[in-house]
Amino acid sequence: xxxxxxxxxxxxxxxxxxxxxxxxxxxxxxxxxxxxxxxxxxxxxxxxxxxxxxxxxxxxxxxxxxxxxxxxxxxxxxxxxxxxxxxxxxxxxxxxxxxxxxxxxxxxxxxxxxxxxxxxxxxxxxxxxxxxxxxxxxxxxxxxxxxxxxxxxxxxxxxxxxxxxxxxxxxxxxxxxxxxxxxxxxxxxxxxxxxxxxxxxxxxxxxxxxxxxxxxxxxxxxxxxxxxxxxxxxxxxxxxxxxxxxxxxxxxxxxxxxxxxxx
Amino acid sequence: xxxxxxxxxxxxxxxxxxxxxxxxxxxxxxxxxxxxxxxxxxxxxxxxxxxxxxxxxxxxxxxxxxxxxxxxxxxxxxxxxxxxxxxxxxxxxxxxxxxxxxxxxxxxxxxxxxxxxxxxxxxxxxxxxxxxxxxxxxxxxxxxxxxxxxxxxxxxxxxxxxxxxxxxxxxxxxxxxxxxxxxxxxxxxxxxxxxxxxxxxxxxxxxxxxxxxxxxxxxxxxxxxxxxxxxxxxxxxxxxxxxxxxxxxxxxxxxxxxxxxxxxxxxxxxxxxxxxxxxxxxxxxxxxxxxxxxxxxxxxxxxxxxxxx
Numbered sequence: 148x149x150x151x152x153x154x155x156x157x158x159x160x161x162x163x164x165x166x167x168x169x170x171x172x173x174x175x176x177x178x179x180x181x182x183x184x185x186x187x188x189x190x191x192x193x194x195x196x197x198x199x200x201x202x203x204x205x206x207x208x209x210x211x212x213x214x215x216x217x218x219x220x221x222x223x224x225x226x227x228x229x230x231x232x233x234x235x236x237x238x239x240x241x242x243x244x245x246x247x248x249x250x251x252x253x254x255x256x257x258x259x260x261x262x263x264x265x266x267x268x269x270x271x272x273x274x275x276x277x278x279x280x281x282x283x284x285x286x287x288x289x290x291x292x293x294x295x296x297x298x299x300x301x302x303x304x305x306x307x308x309x310x311x312x313x314x315x316x317x318x319x320x321x322x323x324x325x326x327x328x329x330x331x332x333x334x335x336x337x338x339x340x341x342x343x344x345x346x347x348x349x350x351x352x353x354x355x356x357x358x359x360x361x362x363x364x365x366x367x368x369x370x371x372x373x374x375x376x377x378x379x380x381x382x383x384x385x386x387x388x389x390x391x392x393x394x395x396x397x398x399x400x401x402x403x404x405x406x407x408x409x410x
Numbered sequence: 411x412x413x414x415x416x417x418x419x420x421x422x423x424x425x426x427x428x429x430x431x432x433x434x435x436x437x438x439x440x441x442x443x444x445x446x447x448x449x450x451x452x453x454x455x456x457x458x459x460x461x462x463x464x465x466x467x468x469x470x471x472x473x474x475x476x477x478x479x480x481x482x483x484x485x486x487x488x489x490x491x492x493x494x495x496x497x498x499x500x501x502x503x504x505x506x507x508x509x510x511x512x513x514x515x516x517x518x519x520x521x522x523x524x525x526x527x528x529x530x531x532x533x534x535x536x537x538x539x540x541x542x543x544x545x546x547x548x549x550x551x552x553x554x555x556x557x558x559x560x561x562x563x564x565x566x567x568x569x570x571x572x573x574x575x576x577x578x579x580x581x582x583x584x585x586x587x588x589x590x591x592x593x594x595x596x597x598x599x600x601x602x603x604x605x606x607x608x609x610x611x612x613x614x615x616x617x618x619x620x621x622x623x624x625x626x627x628x629x630x631x632x633x634x635x636x637x638x639x640x641x642x643x644x645x646x647x648x649x650x651x652x653x654x655x656x657x658x659x660x661x662x663x664x665x666x667x668x669x670x671x672x673x674x675x676x677x678x679x680x681x682x683x684x685x686x687x688x689x690x691x692x693x694x695x696x697x698x699x700x701x702x703x704x705x706x707x708x709x710x711x712x713x714x715x716x717x718x719x
Contacts, residue, residue: 149526149585152561152592157487157516165513173501245499248556251461251491252514253483410424410464 163258166249170266174232181232182273189224189278193217196342197285206343210373213286217279218296218369219341222303224278226364229271229304230332233263233311238318246408256403260312260395267308268301275300291374295384299368302387306364307332309394316398316407335361340369345377363387412475414439414564414595415460422455422467429455431619432469437564437612439474442586442596444610444627446603448710452619453599454494457568460597461491474563487515490562494569494599496549498541504528504552505537508559515560527555530585547578554582558589565589567598571605583609607631607702617710630705637672637699639681644691651688657681672697 174181196204197213204212240246249259282288290296310327318324339361345353356362357378367383370376376383402408415437422430430452437443447453458464460471462482471478473485499507508527509519528534531551536544544552550570557565567586571579583605590596600606606613606627613630615623623630639657646665657670668690672678678697685692 149530149588149592152563152589152594154488154563155517155520155561158518159483159516161513161516161518165510168513169502169510172506176501243500244495244497247463247493248497248499248511249514250463251486251489253486253516254514255483405465409462410458 157253162252162254163262166254166258166262167265170232170236170262171269173236174266174270181228181270182277185224185228185274186277186281189220189274190281192220192223193278193282193285196220197282201285206347207373207375209375211286213282214288214373215344215369216342217282217286217288218372219365221275221278221282222300222365222368223336223341225271225275225300225304226307226332226336226361227328228274229267230307230311230314230328232267232270233308234315234318234324234327235311236266237263237312237315238321238324241315241408242320250405250409256399259402260399263312264305264308267311268304271304271307272300275304288372289374290372292371292380295380296368296371299364299371299384299387302384302391303364303368306387306391306394309391309398312398313394313401316401332361335359336365340365340377360386360390411439413437413472414441414474415597416472417456417460417469418472419469420456420459420466420471421469422452422459422464428619430459430467433616433619433621434469435614435621435624437595437597439563439595440590440593441611442590442598442609444606444613445597445599445616446606446613446706447599447616450618451616451710453616454568456616457491457566457597457599461489461566462486463491463493487517487560488563490557490560490565492553492557492565492567492570494572496546496553498544498549498552500540500542503538503540504533504544504555507541507552508555511556512559517560520561523561524559527558531555532581547574550574550578551582554585558594562594564595564597567596567600569599569601571600571602579605603703603706613702615706615709622709623705627702631699631702633674637674637678637697639670639672639678640696640698641668641670641685641690641692642666642694643668644693647690651690653684653688 196216201212201216206212207215314324314327338356339359340356345356345362348356363383363386366376366378367380367387370380370383413436417436418434420430420433421428433456445453445456455464459466460478462478466479474488476484478485502510508524512519528537531554533548533551533555536548541549554570571582586596587609598609610627612625613627614621643666647661647668648665650659650661650668654670657672660669670681672681682692682695
């Protein structure tokens with residue numbers, strides 16, 4: 148026998164907490180893909196550049212190559228996984244139709260963005276954190292300004308979580324989505340100074356590197372850890388913050404409008 | 411008492427094609443309301459606009475006094491929606507998904523209510539299965555549980571029994587009647603017109619994006635369906651008397667059986683008296699009344715083969 152059905156009490160914070168929980172559960176359920184794989188990939192990079200080639204290379208005076216490359220590898224893990232989390236989750240919801248389950252609920256656009264973003268930042272931070280722990284086997288980092296380093300890592304994570312949301316909204320299929328990753332993010336990371344300081348490049352390439360937004364994130368993060376960088380920390384932070392804010396406003400506008408989400 | 415749903419001049423276009431053209435209707439609290447129409451009539455677009463899946467093109471939708479665009483946080487928590495397409499998240503088990511869905515609506519998990527839904531919809535043995543491993547019927551039942559988990563006041567069922575077997579359909583409709591008796595208003599679309607006739611207090615019929623009928627179910631059927639009088643004659647009839655032409659007579663080849671259509675305002679008794687007065691010798695007779703299906707086919711013009719559901 149079904150009892151009399153009365154409206155239950157509404158808790159305005161609960162839709163956000165639930166969506167965040169769902170997003171975290173989602174990537175934890177496939178942790179072998181979402182956490183283990185990127186950690187193994189980063190560990191291989193550490194092994195190659197930290198323990199083998201690294202001993203024969205020196206690109207920054209006063210630091211081993213392993214010390215130079217580790218901040219870039221940590222941030223690469225943060226960036227790739229923050230992007231992958233929001234982009235794959237939202238795109239799959241769109242592609243498989245599950246997004247309608249959210250569209251009919253009282254989840255507000257700010258709650259939607261915040262939940263997806265925080266889950267992506269958590270995944271990015273977990274990968275980045277584990278890569279850092281493994282990196283201690285190869286080299287000790289000086290951690291000149293640990294708080295600023297964490298701030299830069301969060302900023303990178305936030306920025307790419309927004310970019311992932313935008314990519315998921317505009318992507319037509321899985322191929323388009325992987326193109327963002329393979330043909331945009333990956334080259335920008337590799338050319339953004341993860342493996343070398345841009346100051347060792349010939350003049351035109353060095354100047355071009357200043358147009359790469361990833362350079363500022365990587366250089367700012369490395370600057371906070373090693374105490375030296377190709378540009379000032381303030382400039383790196385401001386440029387990265389400006390890009391993050393722009394992408395956030397764009398993502399918020401798209402989701403607020405329901406662009407390509409609601410017909 | 412305010413209406414559960416008020417729709418005023420609702421319209422929607424897709425790429426220049428009008429899918430819904432100025433539709434207006436209201437649903438009273440506690441009602442079971444049927445929205446019928448052939449494929450492409452605009453039913454699902456209307457329902458998607460009510461639910462929030464689709465942006466409102468023009469006009470307004472008010473649920474329990476709240477505007478569904480301005481006050482969407484209030485309206486959406488009062489609505490439960492069973493979508494026409496199966497919508498599931500393959501990452502989660504039934505149990506996890508039901509708990510998450512209550513939370514999306516800002517409602518704390520109520521184990522007693524959740525367990526009741528699980529029991530009544532026969533989901534108990536499958537609670538720890540991920541969605542991917544559920545049969546089609548189980549997915550449908552799960553979708554109904556999901557739509558009810560936050561105790562909505564208006565349940566929208568868009569073809570909830572499409573593709574499910576007869577036994578499950580009957581079970582689902584019994585459950586829908588039961589929750590309706592406990593205070594939940596129902597808006598449903600279905601292709602099973604017999605079920606709509608049995609379930610719905612009122613029925614609206616849409617065609618080509620317009621509302622072409624809206625009445626109490628029995629009145630709609632009574633007003634628009636045709637009653638027929640079938641006579642078996644003691645003596646073969648060669649010609650039908652001209653006086654019966656208005657009843658669209660159909661005489662069998664051997665002249666022993668005559669079929670007449672009765673207008674809604676005329677009784678079978680009066681017609682029988684008239685036939686006797688014409689000298690026809692009646693051996694036996696029966697009357698029948700066509701149902702909602704006949705009305706639906708007439709109104710939508712589908713009997714002439716204009717469209718198919």
